[in-house]
Amino acid sequence: PDAPERTEVLGRLAIAPHLLDSALDADEISRASFSTDCLSIIWKQPKNVSIQEQLKFDVGSMGLFLQRGQLTVILSECPPSFTSAEFQGSRCARDALLKLLDHTIVHYLGHLKVIKQITVELGSKITFSMENQYLLQMLALAESLIYYINAIEANGGVLAKLESHAQQLGLDAQRLGVLHDLVADNQQCARQARIYSDVVSGLMDTRGTIINNNVSVLLKKLTLISIIFLPLNLLASIGGMSEFSMMTMGIDWKISYSLFLLCLVLLGWGSWHALVHLLETRQRRGRHVMSPGRRTGKDQVPHVMER
The missing domain is CATH 1.10.287 (Helix Hairpins)
Known part of the structure; x- marks a missing residue:
């Protein structure tokens, strides 16, 4: 948002300016804060993939403000489409908030699936490559996975806090069950990101050795x-x-x-x-010299039979 829009948002929501700055700061960590009539959430979401010299998966921040039965979303890019099928059936702002959080988790899972496919493709190309171009792309994927793990685990802290303040948020049993499902899905997403990160990082040295061997x-x-x-x-x-x-x-x-x-x-x-x-x-x-030889003669260990 530009300066007039920032002034309008601050006046309409009556929030502190640092919360608005945090919602637009890509390096801000996820957190949730409660006040008498407002729930403020700084949430991490995946950005669109940028294809320049190499693939790059990055994360950004967005602000979610729930007050007086209204949900306000502030973000600098990648706005979600609230008219899609994912948000159908939302009867109130709390439903829209939960569906938006679920939309972000599904977005992360989709990117992780793409990262896995790209890793497999790069691995097959590195087998016959003698340059470090594909190895650098894999290094960029490993860096992106680290950012994803940090963001997903930070979002998990926000979900845990919302779960502990479910009564204050006025969540009924059905919405509380949806929140429990979000916590489980986010944990699974974080576990999957860690597995992919370990696999990519562990095979980086091996694939570098393959390139050296080809040369x-x-x-x-x-x-x-x-x-x-x-x-x-x-x-x-x-x-x-x-x-x-x-x-x-x-x-x-x-x-x-x-x-x-x-x-x-x-x-x-x-x-x-x-x-x-x-x-x-x-x-x-x-x-043949490096392989261990067989024991013969006196080097053999006698077999002692006991009665």
């Missing part, structure tokens, strides 16, 4: 190609001089140079297989 394999292949072409370049340089033409002057140049090219191909093919076989043999010997 190492590529460098190994390039090194083999360089080693093979080094003698081939030397022989090709010598064969391309006039001495080779003088040595094969009795043979048609088409036949002589074709045979020379065939020898180079066979030499390169043989060098490639010889180097690959040598490297594989050394790797097998290294694994």
Whole structure:
């Protein structure tokens, strides 16, 4: 809201200016405060996903003020649609408040489902990647999950406070049951966010190792190609001089140079297989040395049979 709207809101709701500032501050923590005729809630909600250089899931704040049978919602972006099916059947402001809180929890669960799908897709791309682009996107997802966990758990504190002041809020048995369901859904949402955060954080190092291994394999292949072409370049340089033409002057140049090219191909093919076989043999010997051997002779533990 701009300056005239802020003045109008402060005058109509008769609330403290810091509550309005808190409702528009994205870094404000969730809390609930009670007065004689007003319930003030600072609630954390997920923002719309921003796709710029990388995916980013962030959270924002909104203010909920319940007084004199009216619910006032103050937020800077992402206004909810109170005409949707989620808010059908609201008979009073308390019903609208509970449905709005439920709408936010469902919004969190939807984003967590998207984060899981993106994590699986990034994991499959990282398996064959040699750049850190996808790894940086996964790091951004891990950071977003931390913000989500903080916001969801803070909202859980607000729900617990509302549950303890249900009589003061004038909630009947049906609305109190809805509030109990909101507490359980929010706990499940927080648990799911923590699981996703642990999985993403735990696999970050492993997927970084996969990228390093892909680069190492590529460098190994390039090194083999360089080693093979080094003698081939030397022989090709010598064969391309006039001495080779003088040595094969009795043979048609088409036949002589074709045979020379065939020898180079066979030499390169043989060098490639010889180097690959040598490297594989050394790797097998290294694994055999590191693996524990069997006990024989005096190293065996005798089996003692007791009667």
